[in-house]
Amino acid sequence: MNPTVSVLTEEKSRADVSAKLLKPLTGSEALMQCLVEEGVSTIFGYPGGAIMPVYDALFDYQNRIHHILVRHEQGAAHAAEGYARSTGRAGVCLVTSGPGATNLVTGIADALIDSTPMVCLVGQVAQKLLGTDAFQETDVIGVTMPITKWNYQITSADEIPEMVAKAFYIAQSGRPGPVVLDITKNAQQELMSRPFVYQKCEKLVSYRPRLVPKTEQVEKAAELINGAKKPYMLVGHGVLIAQAQAELKALVEKTGIPVATTLLGQSAFPADHPLYTGWLGMHGSYGSNVMTNQCDLIIGVGMRFDDRVTGNAELFARQAKVVHIEIDPAEIDKIIKADAPVVGDAREVLSRLLPLVNANDHTAWRNEFKKYDAVEQEKVIQPALAPTTEKIKMAEAIDLLSRKTNGEAVLVADVGQHQMMASAYYQYKRPHSLITSGGLGTMGFALPAAFGAKVGAPDREVIAIIGDGCFQMTIQELGTIAQSKLPVKIIILNNNYLGMVRQWQQLFFDRRYSFVELQNPDFITIGRGFGVAGHTCAKREDLSASLDTLLASQEPYLLEILVEKEENVFPMVPAGTSVADIRLE
Amino acid sequence: MNTYTICIFTENTIGLLNRITIIFTRRRINIESLTVSETERKGVSRFTIVIKHESRETVEKLVRQIRRIVEVMAVFGYLNDEIVSNEIALFKIGTPLGSKPLDIEYINKHFNAWVVYWELDYVVIEKTGSEKQIFEFFSYIKPHGILEFVRSGRVAVGRTEKGLVEYLPETEWEYYL
Numbered sequence: 125m126n127p128t129v130s131v132l133t134e135e136k137s138r139a140d141v142s143a144k145l146l147k148p149l150t151g152s153e154a155l156m157q158c159l160v161e162e163g164v165s166t167i168f169g170y171p172g173g174a175i176m177p178v179y180d181a182l183f184d185y186q187n188r189i190h191h192i193l194v195r196h197e198q199g200a201a202h203a204a205e206g207y208a209r210s211t212g213r214a215g216v217c218l219v220t221s222g223p224g225a226t227n228l229v230t231g232i233a234d235a236l237i238d239s240t241p242m243v244c245l246v247g248q249v250a251q252k253l254l255g256t257d258a259f260q261e262t263d264v265i266g267v268t269m270p271i272t273k274w275n276y277q278i279t280s281a282d283e284i285p286e287m288v289a290k291a292f293y294i295a296q297s298g299r300p301g302p303v304v305l306d307i308t309k310n311a312q313q314e315l316m317s318r319p320f321v322y323q324k325c326e327k328l329v330s331y332r333p334r335l336v337p338k339t340e341q342v343e344k345a346a347e348l349i350n351g352a353k354k355p356y357m358l359v360g361h362g363v364l365i366a367q368a369q370a371e372l373k374a375l376v377e378k379t380g381i382p383v384a385t386t387l388l389g390q391s392a393f394p395a396d397h398p399l400y401t402g403w404l405g406m407h408g409s410y411g412s413n414v415m416t417n418q419c420d421l422i423i424g425v426g427m428r429f430d431d432r433v434t435g436n437a438e439l440f441a442r443q444a445k446v447v448h449i450e451i452d453p454a455e456i457d458k459i460i461k462a463d464a465p466v467v468g469d470a471r472e473v474l475s476r477l478l479p480l481v482n483a484n485d486h487t488a489w490r491n492e493f494k495k496y497d498a499v500e501q502e503k504v505i506q507p508a509l510a511p512t513t514e515k516i517k518m519a520e521a522i523d524l525l526s527r528k529t530n531g532e533a534v535l536v537a538d539v540g541q542h543q544m545m546a547s548a549y550y551q552y553k554r555p556h557s558l559i560t561s562g563g564l565g566t567m568g569f570a571l572p573a574a575f576g577a578k579v580g581a582p583d584r585e586v587i588a589i590i591g592d593g594c595f596q597m598t599i600q601e602l603g604t605i606a607q608s609k610l611p612v613k614i615i616i617l618n619n620n621y622l623g624m625v626r627q628w629q630q631l632f633f634d635r636r637y638s639f640v641e642l643q644n645p646d647f648i649t650i651g652r653g654f655g656v657a658g659h660t661c662a663k664r665e666d667l668s669a670s671l672d673t674l675l676a677s678q679e680p681y682l683l684e685i686l687v688e689k690e691e692n693v694f695p696m697v698p699a700g701t702s703v704a705d706i707r708l709e
Numbered sequence: 710m711n712t713y714t715i716c717i718f719t720e721n722t723i724g725l726l727n728r729i730t731i732i733f734t735r736r737r738i739n740i741e742s743l744t745v746s747e748t749e750r751k752g753v754s755r756f757t758i759v760i761k762h763e764s765r766e767t768v769e770k771l772v773r774q775i776r777r778i779v780e781v782m783a784v785f786g787y788l789n790d791e792i793v794s795n796e797i798a799l800f801k802i803g804t805p806l807g808s809k810p811l812d813i814e815y816i817n818k819h820f821n822a823w824v825v826y827w828e829l830d831y832v833v834i835e836k837t838g839s840e841k842q843i844f845e846f847f848s849y850i851k852p853h854g855i856l857e858f859v860r861s862g863r864v865a866v867g868r869t870e871k872g873l874v875e876y877l878p879e880t881e882w883e884y885y886l
Binding site: 265266269270273274275277294328329330331332452453454456457458 | 719720723724727728731735766769770773774776777779780781782878
């Protein structure tokens with residue numbers, strides 16, 4: 125297209141919109157204008173009966189609001205999550221009533237448990253039909269109440285500006301989360317009774333997240349840190365949400381405290397930093413897990429002591445005092461009792477802690493991690509990276525990818541063994557680089573989340589790491605990727621099994637492999653059918669060239685890697701046991 | 710098992726009751742009684758919820774999770790000795806010909822209960838007091854034949870000098886008083 129023409133069209137469209145603002149707006153036009161005011165440039169959606177007036181208004185706004193048509197509403201929700209996780213801003217979904225809304229439910233629940241800002245705009249039947257079992261009527265407010273940070277039903281056009289502003293504020297502030305606006309069809313169609321004015325919401329009477337911590341809490345935390353001989357910092361998603369990476373680095377470099385991350389905290393701290401010990405959790409690194417039961421002080425930052433991190437919480441870090449830095453007061457003492465809770469935004473807290481803590485280097489204490497690292501290297505990592513098996517191992521594929529991308533890509537991992545491998549073997553160097561479903565463990569998350577992430581971070585290489593089971597849960601989103609021409613790179617680690625479940629059946633259910641083997645379709649042919657090029661890599665000697673092809677592609681690309689069928693993920697803390705019972709084989 | 714009275718101050722919006730009760734349901738905590746009314750401040754509702762639980766810690770976690778709801782302004786959890794509380798109960802007693810006569814004077818004096826309505830064949834007696842007092846009266850009146858019995862939820866105020874609304878976020882409140 126001639127660029128001058130494009131600019132002119134855009135200007136004309138802006139002029140049209142400005143002229144429109146002088147007339148009373150319909151609810152749908154008001155909604156579009158609200159999105160523009162909030163700086164929303166991309167939305168993910170799927171049209172249908174009860175949202176058609178909004179889609180009609182969107183037709184006039186398509187130069188300013190880019191709409192990506194997904195193939196299933198679940199895809200819209202995960203794409204919005206991927207966008208939010210790569211940008212820090214709320215992802216927006218637009219769907220119709222009834223099934224459109226209920227198809228979002230998994231994504232909304234996922235966003236809630238992983239503190240991801242998301243605004244879901246959902247059509248609803250006209251107000252006079254509410255409660256009558258009208259066509260495609262579902263009680264969306266009722267259905268989404270337990271899985272949203274906030275939800276609201278809009279029944280008149282006049283409410284739209286205020287409630288949209290409130291929705292974005294609630295979704296993006298404090299501990300972020302998903303919100304749902306259920307908009308009745310009459311509210312979309314009718315004219316506002318007053319001129320459109322948009323005022324961003326900055327404060328609510330009943331909702332006041334504490335960002336700046338209480339001084340006495342910070343002082344108490346500093347006192348415990350200064351007194352500790354074996355302090356250990358556990359870093360979660362909250363650090364990334366608060367953009368506190370620099371403050372975190374400054375604090376640990378001053379104090380010499382070793383740092384581990386949770387799964388969602390991955391990439392909040394550079395993996396090649398000497399103070400980084402690895403990651404925590406059921407399949408986290410050996411030393412990182414074991415040392416939680418040997419330190420004398422745990423400093424949890426922006427994390428919630430999930431059961432995948434603590435193992436049996438009653439046996440977790442009983443010897444240690446606990447400083448818990450967290451923005452959500454409901455997380456304090458929920459799982460692990462805090463001796464010094466600090467409620468506030470991670471960045472605000474860490475920057476206030478910095479001048480109060482003593483410089484230290486804890487060399488002896490840090491060296492204690494090394495003996496565990498050596499054991500893990502010998503028993504787990506080396507065999508995984510230099511395997512003697514005929515087939516490729518997941519670990520070596522991820523490791524090679526890490527080296528080829530210099531640890532600078534964004535990995536969007538699905539759920540299962542490949543997810544754990546993506547976390548364990550990729551050396552994350554830049555923040556916001558591992559996007560995965562942590563709390564809910566939603567299979568099918570990665571493909572849609574990957575194109576959402578690519579929209580949010582167009583300049584970064586975005587690579588989805590997906591298992592053959594997960595891929596088939598949202599495989600239709602290949603169509604979205606092809607249509608929107610987003611150069612997302614997709615790696616399927618195919619072992620023809622639901623691998624993680626199979627691993628549990630092997631270890632804890634006497635190898636009774638109950639319904640975990642998959643007869644898979646030809647993924648590459650399917651990809652080609654959707655218009656996404658790709659190839660299969662079956663041999664170790666082709667792996668490097670295959671990854672090069674994938675990375676060199678300027679378009680979406682699908683690389684299927686056939687991996688060892690019965691590979692297991694280790695280390696492993698069996699569910700319900702202490703982290704001290706971690707297994708290496 | 711301790712009895713806890715949880716007072717919740719919220720914005721008066723649709724669906725909030727549901728959002729609050731979900732938090733009890735998730736933890737499988739049964740609600741013994743629940744009352745909701747608007748407070749002396751306009752647009753502010755007050756929920757009084759009574760639960761029984763053995764673990765104070767769990768109740769504290771519950772309180773914090775309720776506080777997290779966007780429209781909730783403040784939550785207070787109390788043990789019985791920290792509040793003044795009351796309930797109201799209505800008893801409908803049959804008085805057909807030949808039934809055992811009711812000793813209204815005794816009922817007034819001993820139980821502080823009052824006849825609030827009567828017809829030829831029945832009377833309605835109102836009894837205000839603690840749960841214990843209401844059930845004492847229940848035992849007394851039972852032989853007369855209770856046609857209907859209904860008890861309200863507990864209403865309670867804290868044993869403190871300040872009103873709980875004083876703890877609400879600062880803003881320009883409109884008052885009824």
